[in-house]
Amino acid sequence: MNIKKYITGLGICLLAQGVFAQNGDFIGSLSRQNAWVDSVYKSMSKKERIGQLFYVRAHTNKGKMYEDSVAKVIQEEHIGGLVFFQGGPVRHANLINNYQRLSKVPLLIAMDGEWGLGMRLDSSTSYPYQMTLGAIQDNNLIYKMGQMIAFDFKRLGLHINFAPDMDINNNPNNPVINYRSFGDNKYNVAQKGIAYFKGMQDAGLIVFAKHFPGHGDTNVDSHYDLPLLPFTRNRLDSLEEYPFRQAIAAGISGVMIAHMNIPALDTTQNLPSTLSRPIVTGLLKDSLGFKGIVASDAMEMKGVTKFFPKGEADLRAFLAGNDLIELSENSKLAAKLILKAIRKKRITSEEFEAKIKKLLAAKYWAGLNQYKPTSPLNIISDINRPAASQFFQQLSDAAITVVKGDAHIMGQDPLKKTAIVSIGVDRPTVFQKELSKWYPNSMIFLVGKSNPVNELKQMLLSLKKFDQVFISIHDMRTRPQSKLDYSSDVRLLIADLASRPNCVTSVFANPYTIAGLPGIEKSSGLLVGYQKDDALQRSAVKVITGVIKPLGKLPVTINTYFTTGMGMRF
Template sequence: MLKTMPPKSFLNYIWPMRVLKMRYKWFLVFVINFVSLGAFAQKESYIQSLNHKNHWVDSVFKKMNRRKKIAQLFFIRANTDKGQAYEDSVAKVISDEQIGGLVFFQGGPVRQANLINRYQKLVKVPLMITMDGEWGLGMRLDSTISYPFQMTLGAIQDNKLIYKIGQFVAYDFKRMGMQMNLGPDMDVNNNPDNPVINYRSFGDNKYSVAAKGIAYMQGMQSEGLLTSAKHFPGHGDTNVDSHLDLPLLPFSRERLDTLEEYPFREAIKAGISGIMIAHMNIPALDTTKKLPSTLSRPIVTGVLKDSLGFKGLIVSDAMEMKAVTNYFPEGEADVRAFLAGNDIIELSENSGRAIKLIRKVVRKGGISKQEFEARVKKVLAAKYWTGLNHYQEVSTGNLAADLNRPAAKELVQQLSDAAVTLLKGDANALQMNPLLKTAIISIGVTQPTVFQQELARWYPNSAFFQVGKNTPESELKALLTVLAQYDQIFVSINDTRARPASKLDYSIPVKQFITAIAAHQNSLFSVFANAYTLSTLPGIEKCSALLECYQMTDELQRSAVKIILRQMNPIGRMPVTVKALFYTGEGIRLQ
């Protein structure tokens, strides 16, 4: 479809009494402030808290029978977009089983806050509430802030900004009554065709992934939020989605040690509170056929706990995923995950059945008394560390405003400004001539974009064109004839999908149209799509200037326009290599 539009001791002397009193007063103020700051700085981390006995934890543990202790290890699914019957069914499981926690998925913030308040009233030991928030609450909840995807953050060179995101995400989670974020993703995405990680990773460089993942984690934990790096030992080099089947990781132990495990090893050194295990078959670590790593004691306990010395929470990936249920049905997967060493068993198909099965295993001595006690107490210690020993209801007053505060929106724009990457061109190729006849084209959309509207304010002699994903070839040829009359062309490539894949869902004629425009003498392309899509657009590298902007958001579109207008310099760097076109770390800085 086509549309056209424009921060010598005084005790050695004898001082007058008044001066002494004044100095003594200020000395006391200094000491009090010093002690206060020291106490804040020395607030122990969750990992540190595990090194000593905890009266609350011991007291709660002693009051529970074996079944209820096992139930503390189970976290079940919750939503607020599935209706009253679904919410009631979850409430019944919580009440009957007295499970340890919830993992929330899609819904709305106020509805979820109300539901958390309702569910917490059903248990004797407060529930620990978690959610996948790799890019904040917006990953699951409507009407909330979405920070840039981790691949976009991978282009940012200042990791202090990544730490700041962590602080902001922690605020949002705690404001919602949640205690743990199932993130960050610390997979090294070195497979462009990865169908499940991809844009969720910081990139394909293990050092960058580790540094950014640690910054994000430390930001969250500094504000009292538990975190869980995922997906150990690394889900970045797979071409199978573990939601659908069991991926095979065929690499050597040496390769896994030096590449996939690297970010997790560094995160453990940095004090990360939790790690999620991936569902992958890894023969180099466990030769059992068709055995997901989540269910493998040699991997969960042998590698992660014993070899790497991780003492925090070990979280299974969702036990309802096909990578597990296809091979270990009827609760066998839950038992194996428990025996493997997982502390939190997430999203069991049937938690009631699983608790009964594991109770039999514990009763028969399938696991030592010491290990069982330590794992239950680890979950209880996490609840204590996050303040659930003094549980308070979530206040819904001003909730929407608090979650959409101006400071958060400003941070999103700041992050976007720091991410945009110039891959080709100079100052002249970017700005071009505002007086010349200008075409501003947005591809993959049917309505004018923010990119077009912002640029048009500075290019008065301009016209808008929209090209849909499947615009007929005849219309595209006609448009090329029209565009031949324009002196310069600005083009935005847009991926409107919620999850930007490595390949654009454009028709072949539309891709050929892009190739033709790139050959224009004065053409500038801004790609608001996954960086890997560059390899699927033949000839785009022939354009006069090329900006990689990673995803389609209003903020990134404004950032691109600011760079085009030379209001700021591009400072982003490619987080991944795109075949032979562009390489990790590449990016032009203008003087």
């Protein structure tokens, strides 16, 4: 037994059990009488109470002047928390400690970490994208990943993860959700989302299902404009809202509202759902009975500020029923507008008090009533522990999906003359290096995204001398988009190779990219690896060589050849 690995895993397990035993059910804790919450609330002025609504942006990669400007906001506006973005883990931990010292009431510290700290930070572990996780059939692995991520967050002094994404991505061209979703099957999305959030929440993190009531079938990115969701109430009830209803029933601590115009739910022209009381309070809180924290999506996004600038969006979000206002463009101005609205009784004193006490109760649940600074010692080694990379590999092995072929076709003959071709790269890949160990009579070929036609023709001539070909297709961009940025000539090369006998193709890219590679379906074997990471490449080699059995199933429909739920087992 690997003792170090066992101790790390045991520590995470005990951490989860200990926090859960101490804090108990999050939703239930919000409604219980709490002496600390009452005491803190009574000690605050109205301005300080309003400040608790606001969570502002923080970085450690923008210099001292930026950090000082955030410190000033903490001291002057008495904000409730911070949302950390890019930077480094040690710098983050140190700055969190500094900011906590400046705040009269301890701050809740948040981050978007859908695939872990590595989504935002350098020198930090990432886990697979949610689309990759959607292929995994054992949801216990997703729960365990949630616990691992909670350990990392808490190690830095973070209390909130704005995850999981519980949108159903049934639009392959979705520019903002896409690979961040578990897939296009509402049941799979709900089950994976619940497993993930329970892992985090049981380990002491406050989590948010997003983006209610569902951002998966849009072709507009709400960071840049206001998307229209034109569907009927019946469609929204039965599809988009389904994962959120299930998450609420399972006890999720938070829900984040999307910036979308949804006429079936609110006919007000150009009104984002974030600012709609019929959606936030009427639907989410009253109809669906959600009692946890309701957070706006980032209030600096054009989807909300385009029609409601200068603090008006924040005021409307507050009046609509949001409890937590994330990333206001001008929190100072917005706070003044909210104070004026309270004085004019546009919100009852009971609703306002309940809102602030709910946020304070969340701080108590997170342990901030007994706040302790984070130790920066050994942070890098703690969050990049061997167990993390080993677990990434375990998740990858469980996700790798075979949509065409069997064991005989996959393995081919190790003694035959073999070509191993990686496309979209400029250096030998992990896939090539690992696979060549099994095929001693092999040669490696590299193809860029737009090699000249004469080079491609020469390669095709050379490849005629080989008995079998393994192709790997790579998207090396930071985020795996639905369409590869390959030249038409390189696409034709892929189609030509796929049509040859004994050709096995592995795609380490967004699964939707397969639809843009006509002819790839003619491959004797086809594996889906979902993303560019080395772990997925190793998993593909393991399947090809018979070391592991393929267990993954497609989480989305790609085209008529490859549909949701497909996945060969042998």
